[in-house]
Amino acid sequence: MNLLPFNWSAGELVTLPAIDSRYKKHIIGGAIGSTIKGAFGVILKQLVDYDILTFTYYVIVLSIDTILQVDTSDFLLSLTYMLENEITQSVDGSSIALSLSEGQFQLAGLPPDQYLMALTPGIYRFCRLDVKRDVLSEFSQQYDFLKEVALRAEHNLPVVYQKAPVISHRNRLLLDSILANKVNGTIGHITIESSSKRLLLLSLNDLEEQFRKYPVLGSDREEYEKIKAFITNNLDKKLTIPLLCSHFKIGKTKMQQLFSQLSMMSVHDFITIQKIERSKLLLETSLTINEVAIEVGYTEPSNFIRAFKKITGMTPMVYKANNGQIDY
Structure with a gap:
């Protein structure tokens, strides 16, 4: 997943292959960091890529109203965990809108290059787990509610599952452990991988339980x-x-x-x-x-x-x- 200021030229942006030193408290050991700066503010991104998913942590500091474009071209399924502030994301040409408040998470499957995020000045922090295309079908065999996600994905149509539930205490602890990781190298990479995959499975289990709890008559x-x-x-x-x-x-x-x-x-x-x-x-x-x-x-x-x-x-x-x- 990539976030870029919408309709801003490359000449108006400064991109750094690391986290700006002013925000070093947000650095995660074992992650690849980058910074995009401009008149709008700062976008800090830290990413760890694995075989079936990618974990991304964003810290966005805005000084003016800004529209961000989300590129999800490599993924069909994402889980977003809102840690600070709230966001509303929209799909171009659709009535689909994802409103996410602090302390909530949401599952969505969205087509690439149609995904916009309009933000006001402030600080935003959220994590994402993006599941790669070639494993969605395997997950849909285990989780019934993902079958429709897979079906819509075949036709490049957006989907949002349920209203955004509250991040459970156990999942928040997992997120906090990932963000607090200071171990670099292979050990740090493996540590985040273990926590990320556990977070994914626990989140899908929570959604599956919600699906079963409110069955259709x-x-x-x-x-x-x-x-x-x-x-x-x-x-x-x-x-x-x-x-x-x-x-x-x-x-x-x-x-x-x-x-x-x-x-x-x-x-x-x-x-x-x-x-x-x-x-x-x-x-x-x-x-x-x-x-x-x-x-x-x-x-x-x-x-x-x-x-x-x-x-x-x-x-x-x-x-x-x-x-x-x-x-x-």
């Missing part, structure tokens, strides 16, 4: 499955929340809650993903792009192309060409 799950089936059987139609609410005789809030709890995505995102998945199969046939758009409920091909590219990262034309059917 059987009747709600049954309703959800019926709505899902209706959607997948009517992808050639223009599906809207009002239409679904009317058909199933439930309120908009209830509809949104069902999908938020059981699929960890909005109704709109679920419908879009289903339409795009169906369109992929149709693009591998002799149907034209326009015909495929109609088959999945898009009356305007331009809207279909836009949605397809957002989900897959490529246009339908490129996908069709790559799969052996060129649309003349």
Whole structure:
């Protein structure tokens, strides 16, 4: 994970390959430190990279209002532990917002280069555990609530799990032990690795327990499955929340809650993903792009192309060409 001032040129920043000596009390033994300075203030970063995760500790001292861009391109899953002050992070082009207060932690999976943090003057301290892409599927086999995270990650869609819980006493002790480590070299590296991995597992266990503690009622799950089936059987139609609410005789809030709890995505995102998945199969046939758009409920091909590219990262034309059917 990298934090950089948004819309600031390289000439306006000073980057040091170590922690500024004025902030040496924050130095962690065994970590790689760096400092970014500018008129906005100072960003101190300390990182320890391991096989399955990366531990990062940030201290941010701001003198003016600043927007920071978060680069999470190597990760699909992160846990953020807020140690001082509070932050609100947003995902560009989405209603997703992560509000995190001091003493809370939060799990999120976010697409790269769409993640902004708007901060006011003050001091901010937080730690992050970023889980690497190639191990998310393994974790999702052990933790049920991560299955939906993995599903959304496949489609490059943001997800935030639950409201931010309070950092447990045992986890705070682990965090404090990492931040207090003064041993350098291999021993310091191994010490932080052990504590970081334990912190990750304990945090996931806490979230899994929360997931089980507040299960979805059987009747709600049954309703959800019926709505899902209706959607997948009517992808050639223009599906809207009002239409679904009317058909199933439930309120908009209830509809949104069902999908938020059981699929960890909005109704709109679920419908879009289903339409795009169906369109992929149709693009591998002799149907034209326009015909495929109609088959999945898009009356305007331009809207279909836009949605397809957002989900897959490529246009339908490129996908069709790559799969052996060129649309003349």
